[in-house]
Amino acid sequence: MFKHSQLESVNAWVAHPAHAAMPLHARIQRAIRQLIVDGALGRGKPLPASRALAKSLGVSRDTIEASYAQLHAEGFIERRVGSGSFVAQMTEFTPGHRLSRRDALLRNRAPKLSKRGAAIFRSGGVCELLSPRPFAHGVPETRTFPLQLWERLERQVRKEFGAQTLLHGDPQGTEPLRRAIADYVNLERGARATADRVLVLTSSQQAISLCANLLLDPGDRIFIEDPAYYGARKAFGAAGLECVPVQVDQQGIIVGQITAQPHRAKAVFLTPSHQFPTGATLALDRRLALIEWATRHQTWIIEDDYDSEFHYAGKPTACVQGLDPHDRTIYIGTFTKSLFPGLRIGYAVLPPPLVKPMTVARTLLDGHTAPMTQLTLARFIEGGHFGAHVRTMRGVYAERLDMLAGLVGTHLSDFVETCVPIGGLQMPCVLTCDIAEHTAVDAARRVGIELLGLSALHHSGDGKAGFLMGFAAYTPLEIEIAVKKLADALRAVMIQ
Amino acid sequence: MFKHSQLESVNAWVAHPAHAAMPLHARIQRAIRQLIVDGALGRGKPLPASRALAKSLGVSRDTIEASYAQLHAEGFIERRVGSGSFVAQMTEFTPGHRLSRRDALLRNRAPKLSKRGAAIFRSGGVCELLSPRPFAHGVPETRTFPLQLWERLERQVRKEFGAQTLLHGDPQGTEPLRRAIADYVNLERGARATADRVLVLTSSQQAISLCANLLLDPGDRIFIEDPAYYGARKAFGAAGLECVPVQVDQQGIIVGQITAQPHRAKAVFLTPSHQFPTGATLALDRRLALIEWATRHQTWIIEDDYDSEFHYAGKPTACVQGLDPHDRTIYIGTFTKSLFPGLRIGYAVLPPPLVKPMTVARTLLDGHTAPMTQLTLARFIEGGHFGAHVRTMRGVYAERLDMLAGLVGTHLSDFVETCVPIGGLQMPCVLTCDIAEHTAVDAARRVGIELLGLSALHHSGDGKAGFLMGFAAYTPLEIEIAVKKLADALRAVMIQ
Numbered sequence: 001m002f003k004h005s006q007l008e009s010v011n012a013w014v015a016h017p018a019h020a021a022m023p024l025h026a027r028i029q030r031a032i033r034q035l036i037v038d039g040a041l042g043r044g045k046p047l048p049a050s051r052a053l054a055k056s057l058g059v060s061r062d063t064i065e066a067s068y069a070q071l072h073a074e075g076f077i078e079r080r081v082g083s084g085s086f087v088a089q090m091t092e093f094t095p096g097h098r099l100s101r102r103d104a105l106l107r108n109r110a111p112k113l114s115k116r117g118a119a120i121f122r123s124g125g126v127c128e129l130l131s132p133r134p135f136a137h138g139v140p141e142t143r144t145f146p147l148q149l150w151e152r153l154e155r156q157v158r159k160e161f162g163a164q165t166l167l168h169g170d171p172q173g174t175e176p177l178r179r180a181i182a183d184y185v186n187l188e189r190g191a192r193a194t195a196d197r198v199l200v201l202t203s204s205q206q207a208i209s210l211c212a213n214l215l216l217d218p219g220d221r222i223f224i225e226d227p228a229y230y231g232a233r234k235a236f237g238a239a240g241l242e243c244v245p246v247q248v249d250q251q252g253i254i255v256g257q258i259t260a261q262p263h264r265a266k267a268v269f270l271t272p273s274h275q276f277p278t279g280a281t282l283a284l285d286r287r288l289a290l291i292e293w294a295t296r297h298q299t300w301i302i303e304d305d306y307d308s309e310f311h312y313a314g315k316p317t318a319c320v321q322g323l324d325p326h327d328r329t330i331y332i333g334t335f336t337k338s339l340f341p342g343l344r345i346g347y348a349v350l351p352p353p354l355v356k357p358m359t360v361a362r363t364l365l366d367g368h369t370a371p372m373t374q375l376t377l378a379r380f381i382e383g384g385h386f387g388a389h390v391r392t393m394r395g396v397y398a399e400r401l402d403m404l405a406g407l408v409g410t411h412l413s414d415f416v417e418t419c420v421p422i423g424g425l426q427m428p429c430v431l432t433c434d435i436a437e438h439t440a441v442d443a444a445r446r447v448g449i450e451l452l453g454l455s456a457l458h459h460s461g462d463g464k465a466g467f468l469m470g471f472a473a474y475t476p477l478e479i480e481i482a483v484k485k486l487a488d489a490l491r492a493v494m495i496q
Numbered sequence: 497m498f499k500h501s502q503l504e505s506v507n508a509w510v511a512h513p514a515h516a517a518m519p520l521h522a523r524i525q526r527a528i529r530q531l532i533v534d535g536a537l538g539r540g541k542p543l544p545a546s547r548a549l550a551k552s553l554g555v556s557r558d559t560i561e562a563s564y565a566q567l568h569a570e571g572f573i574e575r576r577v578g579s580g581s582f583v584a585q586m587t588e589f590t591p592g593h594r595l596s597r598r599d600a601l602l603r604n605r606a607p608k609l610s611k612r613g614a615a616i617f618r619s620g621g622v623c624e625l626l627s628p629r630p631f632a633h634g635v636p637e638t639r640t641f642p643l644q645l646w647e648r649l650e651r652q653v654r655k656e657f658g659a660q661t662l663l664h665g666d667p668q669g670t671e672p673l674r675r676a677i678a679d680y681v682n683l684e685r686g687a688r689a690t691a692d693r694v695l696v697l698t699s700s701q702q703a704i705s706l707c708a709n710l711l712l713d714p715g716d717r718i719f720i721e722d723p724a725y726y727g728a729r730k731a732f733g734a735a736g737l738e739c740v741p742v743q744v745d746q747q748g749i750i751v752g753q754i755t756a757q758p759h760r761a762k763a764v765f766l767t768p769s770h771q772f773p774t775g776a777t778l779a780l781d782r783r784l785a786l787i788e789w790a791t792r793h794q795t796w797i798i799e800d801d802y803d804s805e806f807h808y809a810g811k812p813t814a815c816v817q818g819l820d821p822h823d824r825t826i827y828i829g830t831f832t833k834s835l836f837p838g839l840r841i842g843y844a845v846l847p848p849p850l851v852k853p854m855t856v857a858r859t860l861l862d863g864h865t866a867p868m869t870q871l872t873l874a875r876f877i878e879g880g881h882f883g884a885h886v887r888t889m890r891g892v893y894a895e896r897l898d899m900l901a902g903l904v905g906t907h908l909s910d911f912v913e914t915c916v917p918i919g920g921l922q923m924p925c926v927l928t929c930d931i932a933e934h935t936a937v938d939a940a941r942r943v944g945i946e947l948l949g950l951s952a953l954h955h956s957g958d959g960k961a962g963f964l965m966g967f968a969a970y971t972p973l974e975i976e977i978a979v980k981k982l983a984d985a986l987r988a989v990m991i992q
Contacts, residue, residue, distance in 0.1 A: 018679055021683070030686065033814060075781065075813070090781055114710060118853075120856060123856070126860060130664060131663065142659045147654065147659065165838055166838045166839075167836070168624035168625065168626055168635075169838060170626055171621070187518060190529065203862055203863045205863050206861060206862040213612060213613060214613035218612075231860075238709075238860050285586055288586050317570040342663055342866055343866065344866045357613060360617050360619070361734070364619070364622060364701065364730055365861065366697075366698040366701060367698065367702075
């Protein structure tokens with residue numbers, strides 16, 4: 001017969017509320033299996049006769065028979081006619097508790113990741129705040145998003161497409177969304193897109209990662225802006241690429257540094273519309289020189305059209321892709337900032353010969369994007385709601401930027417100088433006082449304020465000390481409170 | 497003044513319905529920009545005076561001034577006081593049509609992918625049918641999915657969480673879903689999971705790809721089943737791994753072949769619950785031997801618990817992860833088949849030391865999974881609807897399998913022998929006639945029937961000729977019609 005403790009343990013398992021959905025015989029079977037797996041019932045040990053166990057547990061004998069039959073089918077017990085059931089002689093099996101000390105040692109060891117895996121882990125990845133606190137950057141205002149309208153469009157799509165939305169989607173993206181994206185980037189960004197050149201993805205991060213793997217091999221070099229968007233730099237690192245920093249000035253990346261050593265890298269990654277983090281717009285002659293370089297040397301331009309929706313002074317200049325008649329440019333966009341981060345839709349406009357390879361590569365990564373979300377978004381764009389939303393938010397954000405710049409001037413002029421950008425969702429500030437960048441960032445974090453240090457965005461880590469202040473997701477009142485809090489925090493640090 | 501053709505082209509651009517949303521001055525500016533980019537207006541060429549162009553186009557002079565100002569701001573034109581506006585001398589710029597012949601040559605060239613990119617492209621990826629035709633494999637029945645219930649839960653989630661669902665999600669997955677998954681796999685699959693060991697992903701494909709990159713380096717070897725799931729083999733290939741095939745018999749992967757050369761690979765990938773494509777269930781003693789191997793040599797077991805929800809004869813045996821007290825097993829699951837492919841949610845249950853590295857790696861790939869879908873799914877599982885749905889579909893699929901096996905016996909016994917599986921969504925058939933596998937597959941495709949050839953799933957491509965017949969997504973009537981059609985098609989091939 002089972003020991004008292006074993007019976008108790010079976011009873012506890014059977015009675016556990018989490019197991020209520022299982023039939024009784026399955027619960028008993030699972031409870032006994034656990035005793036065996038944990039080593040509480042050793043190899044070769046006899047099990048109680050089914051009649052006796054039925055009585056002890058207060059269940060029918062059929063129930064126990066069903067449990068034993070399943071244990072037998074799974075190989076955990078042996079049944080010998082006339083002598084009953086026994087825990088199987090599983091010679092390969094070392095039950096849980098036997099190895100517990102060795103086990104504990106092994107568990108506490110750091111896991112053996114691959115070399116590339118360890119490098120990826122060290123990079124820290126791209127972790128966004130779940131509930132953005134001022135002045136976390138790159139977050140749009142979502143509290144005013146027209147959610148009811150979105151839900152109405154969802155209902156329309158479900159009504160029209162029904163169970164079709166539940167099936168596998170085209171890995172390149174649904175045609176209506178690809179068409180809507182092509183129309184949008186052609187109209188608003190001066191791109192040369194067609195629906196069959198658009199690849200719908202999860203995010204611009206995924207587009208960057210796909211480019212890195214499909215166009216370059218480990219050890220290959222890629223030119224990147226210095227300072228640069230950390231997400232791109234980390235993705236290139238994860239793909240085993242070597243980043244070659246190219247300086248940025250007020251006209252964007254200094255293309256002359258690339259054309260002076262044209263063979264040094266096989267591709268360039270840049271944010272020409274609104275350079276991250278400086279906010280510079282790449283000058284037209286540099287755009288053209290870049291296209292000339294890429295055409296002549298058959299290299300690639302990876303254009304992240306970062307924050308192009310939110311220009312507050314005039315229209316942004318045409319994207320590089322639209323100026324490039326030679327199809328050397330991969331254009332990357334996302335709806336994370338123009339709509340909302342939880343949407344998970346980004347895209348790439350590809351040179352025609354890259355469409356199939358990129359789509360194939362995407363199927364090996366994660367298959368495709370949910371058709372339901374794609375169809376809803378297509379309708380949102382087609383119906384003019386996207387354009388309207390971006391226009392509304394452009395007004396809201398321009399006002400918030402004004403507000404922030406004014407408040408920083410009033411309350412933080414002892415500490416920083418602002419570089420008011422002409423677009424985007426964040427404002428860079430350069431420290432003009434004696435406070436070290438990390439001290440300022442830490443002091444802010446202690447009072448619930450999130451700043452992104454500027455110097456770490458530089459390749460050598462020796463850029464001007466300062467920080468980025470995101471302003472889009474915070475109301476004027478929230479901005480005012482936070483600026484004053486930040487001023488107090490910096491003042492306190494200064495005095496120390 | 498513009499030539500007539502140039503004026504026409506501006507007018508056409510301005511009047512195009514796709515551009516209706518743009519202000520007039522922006523439309524004119526874009527139209528002129530296009531003329532410059534396309535080379536129709538050469539460098540240094542004068543532009544019409546604003547007054548004259550206004551008259552020709554029938555718009556106000558202010559409108560033209562606004563267009564010219566933007567063109568100037570973007571660097572496309574120069575304005576000289578007293579002498580008017582000119583196309584800028586952009587020395588780096590080679591307009592579109594000038595290079596058109598060279599351009600055409602370059603465009604037709606195959607793109608220069610990276611070595612790994614070319615290999616990925618050659619693999620063909622994992623492309624699922626958008627509208628499944630009988631007998632496409634691995635597709636669940638979606639036409640009876642309780643979509644209204646799902647929508648109701650969506651509304652509940654939106655009501656409760658509001659704009660929070662629009663923000664960035666935890667890259668590890670929302671806590672309610674991780675908890676629901678842990679409870680499910682513990683209860684139904686005998687796993688040892690907790691919410692903090694679950695990583696929510698897009699699909700099992702993404703989980704496989706993450707494991708390949710994080711645990712192994714290019715050139716590293718991994719044991720895989722032979723025959724094997726093509727999606728896994730391709731993902732390992734894309735990650736630069738060398739696959740070491742291990743034979744499969746009726747008891748699953750022959751673990752003795754692994755323990756006989758324990759150092760040959762750093763990991764094993766397998767589908768123990770329902771081997772793809774044979775349908776074998778891995779015997780308990782082999783599971784235990786595998787755990788012993790992984791523990792002793794600090795290697796990894798990547799367990800794809802493929803099709804475990806759909807066992808028709810008894811309950812499936814406990815998963816390897818639940819038998820492994822040493823945390824060497826990564827458990828992979830997906831809702832693609834148990835719910836619907838368009839959901840895009842899969843998951844991994846990880847050894848504790850791998851949780852952070854895998855989550856970080858995931859942020860570099862594609863950020864996170866849409867919170868809205870995760871919260872709805874969590875509610876679907878918690879409410880017992882998932883369990884109920886799986887139970888219902890298990891009954892439906894068991895009946896369809898019976899139906900298919902009977903019909904194949906009646907109509908196709910001259911051509912194939914069936915291997916009726918105890919679970920899963922497809923039935924393997926071995927060709928017993930003189931028809932070559934590819935001939936059978938092609939003949940079927942011509943009559944709208946999709947079969948997956950078996951021999952290509954073998955490492956050496958020399959497995960038994962035959963095919964997989966998916967049955968889950970097709971009604972008994974659809975199955976009957978398709979089997980008869982297939983019989984006719986095979987008979988026609990036989991006669992030729």
